[in-house]
Amino acid sequence: MNHYSYVSPAEAVRHIESHERVFIQAAAATPMPLIEALAQRASELEDVHTIHMHLEGKTFPLVEPEARHAFFPNAIFIGSSLRKAVAEGYAQYLPIFLSEVPNLFRNRIWPLDTAIVQVSPPDQHGYCSLGTSVDVSRAAVESAKKVIALVNPQVPRSHGDGIVHVQQFTAMSYVDRPLYEHELSRPTDVESAIGRNVAGLVEDGACIQMGIGGIPNAVLLYLENHRDLGVHTEMFSDGLLPLVHKGIITGKHKKIHPGKIVSSFAVGSRKLYDFIDDNPGVSMLDIGYVNDTAIIRQNPKVTAINSAIEVDLTGQICADSIGTRMYSGVGGQMDFIRGATLSQNGKAIIAIPSVTNRGESKIVPLLKQGAGVVTTRAHTRYIVTEYGVADLYGKNLAQRAKALIHIAHPDHQEALEEAAFDRLQQMRY
Template identity: 40%
Template structure:
């Protein structure tokens, strides 16, 4: 039997020793969100002393405002791309130190690997893992969005081993033999607490709950509206979970008995997710819990996988909807705000499911910096806006004023349905605009 502890010790380095393995033109992928190895990322400016050039770092929903995001002297040493923006990345982009990669969650990695393979660049994975077990396996813990796929693709693997991370099941096993180098840390795992939601969120939650039948399989995102939806689903029966992000509200639904995963039709008796970011309660719940499986996005968000679940209901948010049903969910005009994530894939997958429904939810209005009220339902999307969900795919749209079911409607009928759920102060203006612009 191999001495896994000895192998582990032979690969243990300090942060600088691990970063010394990075070569010019390497393409580094960081674990998503709470899975990112902040002990490594905090020290990336060290690369300025090693002589490397042309390195790329690709993140997805980073949890910290790293100094290198704003360091002009990193130009030429390392550039930064992101699949999903945060406030810190938005600030970095203003100075042309970060850029977005248009993507869908199931193909983002394969397309990027195609690019860097053609350019003869080496893929590198940075990720956080839970400690090694007696058989030599570390755990990818809270994120399997693309991490295991990268290891299978032959990436150089550098990990941060942290005992505060839960051990999870699914596509999470990483054997010590697959790791090139590791560092150790004892930092706290990033966490977020549930925020109180508004009465508008609650009303949207009530509207959506009317669409969710007993026996449905759920995909819920993060935020006030999904939290409100979950609260309204407590009295449902035999719900299932197949989602990109596992959230605290899902634990509520499991513990109250609304979710039992018994009639999903695929992966019965298991909750399926690709990552999590939550409170300590979430991390304690998933730790050594075999009923929650963390699967790669290439599986979990694949529309064909989703479509094998019964009555799949996807619930996603958007920033703006035009009168034909186009949804801009990741940009404010031309300003990158977040990312596509799994929205377009879960939208399509839900409608491939027997009895499935895809729901796009938003408040009917927003206020600008001056306090002026604007409608989120508009004749045309803002100039430069990115269409995250095309009008060909939009199914249900829900605001606090009701439900617009667009499936099978022509353009005129869509406009009428969407105007009916707009804020009353804007409905007549929308009707006039629809007529003037021939949206019929």
Template identity: 45%
Template sequence: MGTSQQLTTNDGQRVNWSQLLKSGSRIFLGSHAAVPHALIRDLMAHSRHLHDIEIVQVYALGDNQWAEPEYTQQFKVNTLFIGGEQVRTAVAEGRADYTPCFMSDIPSLFQEGILPLDAALIMVSPADKYGYHSLGVSVDIVSAALRSAKKVIAQVNPQMPVTFGQAFIHKGQIDAFFEAEASLPEIAAPELDAVTERIGQYVSLLIEDGATLQIGFGNICDAVLRYLGNHNDLGVHSELITDGIMELMQKGVINNRRKTYHQHKAVTSFCIGSQTLYDFVDGNPHIGFYPSEYVNSPANIARNDNMISINSAIEVDLTGQVVSDSIGHQFYSGIGGHVDFSRGASMSKGGKPIIALPSTAKDGTISRIVPHLTEGVGVATSRAHVYYVVTEFGVASLRGKSIRERALELIRVAHPKFRQQLLDEVRQHYYVPNYQTIKSVEVPELGPVGFKELCIGGEYFDLRPLNPSDERRLQEFFYSHTKETLQMRYNTVPTQMSREKSCTLVSVDQSSDLALCIVRQKGSAAEIQAVGRYYYLPHDNSCEVAFVTREVYQGKGMASRLLEEMIRIAEQRGLTAMHAYVRAENTKMLAVFERAGFKRMPSEELGEVLLKRPLAGAA
């Protein structure tokens, strides 16, 4: 090895850049937090006589000075993922190129000679006693680059952590060494606003104990991790790990015990975060760093049962198409591992691909749920690859939904001020019929997440508001009833629940009337088990209430739970009384009301019982 700040060969001989590169060479630059900044600075200072060197890179943390205009004649950047303002500006101004590709596919571009590499500039730890250097915090595509490049030039940094997995290169594979000690670039944990917190909370509700996680980068993903502290036996198979992952591992929340692929080990390809994180991965046998073609392979991802993929997006249209790398005609980031993990999670047994994003951008002036994609953008993730879209207004479930149902689900989680506009625009394409309406769908009295989990008879259900996308579920619920149930609920035996009628029943203004349901939810499948409603009567500030329960659950307490919630909500809204009309022979329903404090009153209808209950709002 040579002395500090000199390029040397393995036997200690000095070498210069002219012996390693020539004008027109294509070089790979180490990625993420493992960019060899001292090495590239030395190249910039000692290769002014070289021209048109193409730099192939992905996200490079730190100063990307080589992308500045003054180096245009010396370097041309071809980025496979746009990160950092210097590179983003260079791409926007036409001084740099952007090549869109899946992270899992990048290694084959090197190996098959589509992007042949003359050299790979990387950063490694000092060699161990066996002569092996660790690639440290970025194995990802670095591994393929050094195997494919004609020459490997390494900055040896004593501060680079030693990581395990497939993270080593022998000193004999390195053509030139440059010893330079430097701290790794850090990214501080972000401050989370209320919108981001709420999105994180909603996403966490989709994650079950024992799931395996892939987490993208950014505030929303950090927020999700902060809401997983009460989960158990989570695993990690993710191209990236962050401080949030580290903290959950330290708490034992992430223990990889129930993984079905690489059990007992967190699998990743790179990490970005604080120095505490870099210290955590240093020599940690519980974390395996593997190449991108292995970690990001959809087939390998799918070998994890209950695989949860969580990524953000720039916009989503009402059919479920996801944009993640561009804003209009301007390329902003890249595809990265987004599609790899969405596809892998969709192939996993019990897997869930999730897209999470705020409902608006530019201080609330534009909707990120859009009727059609903005001109110039590209679809990163197809409408068939996304199961859930989450905003601060809830969770839209898209799997197995028609275009009409998808549109209604996504409008429901859009910002309220854009919902009618979205509905009006999507109607122009006949995705949603004219009789479908969007009214106030939130019931804030149910709490911050808008629903409650119930355990009834050892089974778990969600109690939540009915919403416009429940139209088909309500039809199925109606046609499941026996004649006796229909007679008891409607005082007649209706034979049809048309789509128009069903739409009317689920299009409820929940700010005045109330329509709640109890739903058995299994992944993307949902089945209504009970419905409770009240209709507001403004003349005396009261309401009329009614219920119907699927036969198999009658007598199990569902109506009582719905009534309990409706009484509480009506009292919070200041209503003075509730009343109900029940057929005299419906003894079970009469008992439900009377246990809740309703009293029988004289009724004008023969065979019908009027029940009434004063509410605290009367005071």
């Protein structure tokens, strides 16, 4: 610890009053000690609205029975700790492109009274870093009337837009505890097959965007024979590190921030956080910039790899709900699909297993009733499963259906063909 004045989490959150709107930093930087302390004040507060991206942790204290009467969370992206609360009405989902969230705060469409963040310790000049989650947190810190900071020496000091001076903090609390970690798992056979098919679409010199999980990690495993890849992505995880260390990711062909990994937030292991720490090769920037289509498209060969819950036979993509039940969020999928499509020789890819864990086809005749269309059929380009690649660009509805059925699970192809005929009347190509 240094010479700055720190208070307990309980004392820090006493600055929050009833009827406030409170931003909470999310992902690996979720400031759980402050959230827990705030939940303890449930008997003193009422009508406190919170807003945040996906919060890590098995539970979210503000929606527990003893606290939910005082707090109402608003999720920009729904994590596992909030799905039940959203389904039961104790929290709400706020649909919005991630690129547009900073404007909610800066333009006071969602005015913030307080922002709660977790930061690295102040340097000799009094500057802290937002570490692994600059994303929408930068705009929240700029816009909030009060900022409560959880100072943690285990938060990496990232370069980019996340530098904040202690003078901006209303109160500071201190902890020394590990950030949330998400370890890489070995890809399944299906994920490996999808990864191989996606990697076949990635060209040397491409600028890639991908998220976290089995499929993105599998894709990265199959990129080890590629050359001079770049990275401009809203988030990244450990899967990139071997490609950096082997000299495959160089960023030499990027037009925007050449030579640098550009991202907005990161979730992974301690090894990943150590890689970010004081690394000038990694720029953690405001998500309003990182996800701006006008910025993304300036890099050549942008290859955006995203996922979906289901895809219908015309190419409509649902990625945020299972029928009417909200599951995740819009996120940055459309930001990057459009940015990649507009990039010179860019590719927008949706990578999915052919079936769900229950054996149901993820390529469907019709989206479930109430399902949200995150990516329209006009925006959709490549769909990839373990059975191959469907390129939908320039294809009519019947041709799209034929291409999608070809990469569906064989057990479902006959039913899909019958449904396609019924829907499209005749399958002339």
